Amino acid sequence: MYDYIIAGAGCAGLSLVFHLLKSDELKNKRILILDRDPKNARDKTWCFWGREPLEYSCAHEVAWDKLVFQGPQKSSSQNITPYTYYHINSLEFYREILSMIEALPNVDVKWEKVLWIEDGKEAGRVNTVRNTYEGKWIFNSINFSPRVREENTIQVLQHFKGWFIETQEEVFHPGQATLMDFQLSSPDEISFFYILPFSTRKALIEYTVFSNDLLAEEEYETELKRYIQEVLGTSEYTITHKENGVIPMTNREYSHIGGKRIVNLGMIGGDTKPSTGYTFFNIQKSVKSIVSSLVVAGHPFERPSRQSRFLFYDTLLLDIMNNDPHAIRAIFEGLFARNKMIKVLRFLDEETSLWDEAWLFLRLPWKYFFKALFRNYFPRRVKKAELSLKPL
Numbered sequence: 092m093y094d095y096i097i098a099g100a101g102c103a104g105l106s107l108v109f110h111l112l113k114s115d116e117l118k119n120k121r122i123l124i125l126d127r128d129p130k131n132a133r134d135k136t137w138c139f140w141g142r143e144p145l146e147y148s149c150a151h152e153v154a155w156d157k158l159v160f161q162g163p164q165k166s167s168s169q170n171i172t173p174y175t176y177y178h179i180n181s182l183e184f185y186r187e188i189l190s191m192i193e194a195l196p197n198v199d200v201k202w203e204k205v206l207w208i209e210d211g212k213e214a215g216r217v218n219t220v221r222n223t224y225e226g227k228w229i230f231n232s233i234n235f236s237p238r239v240r241e242e243n244t245i246q247v248l249q250h251f252k253g254w255f256i257e258t259q260e261e262v263f264h265p266g267q268a269t270l271m272d273f274q275l276s277s278p279d280e281i282s283f284f285y286i287l288p289f290s291t292r293k294a295l296i297e298y299t300v301f302s303n304d305l306l307a308e309e310e311y312e313t314e315l316k317r318y319i320q321e322v323l324g325t326s327e328y329t330i331t332h333k334e335n336g337v338i339p340m341t342n343r344e345y346s347h348i349g350g351k352r353i354v355n356l357g358m359i360g361g362d363t364k365p366s367t368g369y370t371f372f373n374i375q376k377s378v379k380s381i382v383s384s385l386v387v388a389g390h391p392f393e394r395p396s397r398q399s400r401f402l403f404y405d406t407l408l409l410d411i412m413n414n415d416p417h418a419i420r421a422i423f424e425g426l427f428a429r430n431k432m433i434k435v436l437r438f439l440d441e442e443t444s445l446w447d448e449a450w451l452f453l454r455l456p457w458k459y460f461f462k463a464l465f466r467n468y469f470p471r472r473v474k475k476a477e478l479s480l481k482p483l
């Protein structure tokens with residue numbers, strides 16, 4: 092019997108292992124890590140903002156103190172001190188943590204596909220293609236039903252393709268990352284470019300779309316080529332690596348409680364910010380609270396709860412993305428280019444006061460939020476009003 096079984100050795104699973112092993116009280120527990128994939132590929136680039144660097148050494152390389160927003164009408168480039176915008180190469184992260192546990196006798200790693208997980212009173216069981224393992228606590232980040240959409244929830248897919256390129260000329264500004272560039276996007280859709288420059292000639296450029304349908308592979312590539320040519324003004328470059336992904340953004344209320352003995356982690360534990368897709372930093376906060384709950388309370392379930400008004404804001408924005416996508420460029424422009432970026436980052440971290448939020452919202456086109464409010468929170472009243480207007 093293991094003390095802890097970590098089902099899924101991705102971002103959340105390995106972040107949890109890292110913090111368990113940093114804890115004097117928990118570092119000698121018997122741990123099993125399971126994943127279907129040996130984690131030897133660079134599949135993601137995780138970005139996040141923070142007031143200080145994280146404990147992982149792979150996060151310290153290149154970081155940015157300035158963020159750029161380029162809207163259809165207004166642009167803004169701002170220093171974000173006391174924050175820094177960091178990035179992590181997922182392969183370096185997997186390697187750092189897997190090499191940390193290589194020599195530890197109390198941690199086993201098995202590359203086996205998990206088929207299902209069972210809850211129990213005193214322990215949980217994880218069934219893989221080869222074995223069944225028992226653990227006092229099961230930490231699961233495997234989504235057994237991806238892309239299943241629950242009724243009465245709003246979902247928008249954030250889908251993107253990124254190229255790491257090296258140009259012949261010096262075209263990038265290494266001190267500043269571009270969060271969103273709407274210069275080439277058409278008014279009816281939500282699409283933008285994202286740039287992480289690593290030097291004057293090397294950068295990751297991503298074409299991102301918020302919608303319900305994915306594009307054909309060549310469509311992302313055509314847009315990337317167009318941006319490099321028309322906005323960066325160069326056609327002399329080599330692509331050194333490609334990355335793509337889909338992040339479901341939803342107001343579905345995921346629970347971190349998966350059962351009496353099962354804890355949900357990462358995206359399926361509700362760590363994705365519904366309106367932005369940012370997940371990495373929330374995962375770090377969650378795994379730290381799991382570790383402190385295990386130490387202090389003897390179980391992993393104690394954690395600070397989320398203020399419900401932030402889910403309300405996320406719901407409105409997701410609704411606008413679905414029903415009034417043409418309004419999003421103006422909303423993002425109001426938020427990022429007409430406010431102090433550090434205030435927006437604090438808001439996205441859900442650390443602002445009501446007063447701060449009122450100030451941020453003053454600069455937004457309100458009409459769309461009222462429409463979303465009525466669609467989501469007063470549908471019965473709207474229906475009733477419609478019915479009463481019908482002739483008898």
Ligand SMILES: Cc1cc2nc3c(=O)[nH]c(=O)nc-3n(C[C@H](O)[C@H](O)[C@H](O)COP(=O)(O)OP(=O)(O)OC[C@H]3O[C@@H](n4cnc5c(N)ncnc54)[C@H](O)[C@@H]3O)c2cc1C
Nearest residue numbers: 099101102103126127137138204205336357358369370371
């Ligand atoms: C390309 C990409 C870029 C992203 N960039 C950012 C970013 O910049 N900033 C940010 O905040 N968020 C980002 N995200 C969102 C989020 O941070 C990541 O998706 C993150 O990896 C989520 O962590 P997780 O542990 O929940 O899932 P994962 O990291 O996907 O881990 C789940 C693990 O489960 C394993 N698994 C799945 N099924 C099984 C099975 N049946 N049996 C065994 N193992 C299984 C997988 O192999 C994987 O290792 C990005 C997402 C993608 C896809």
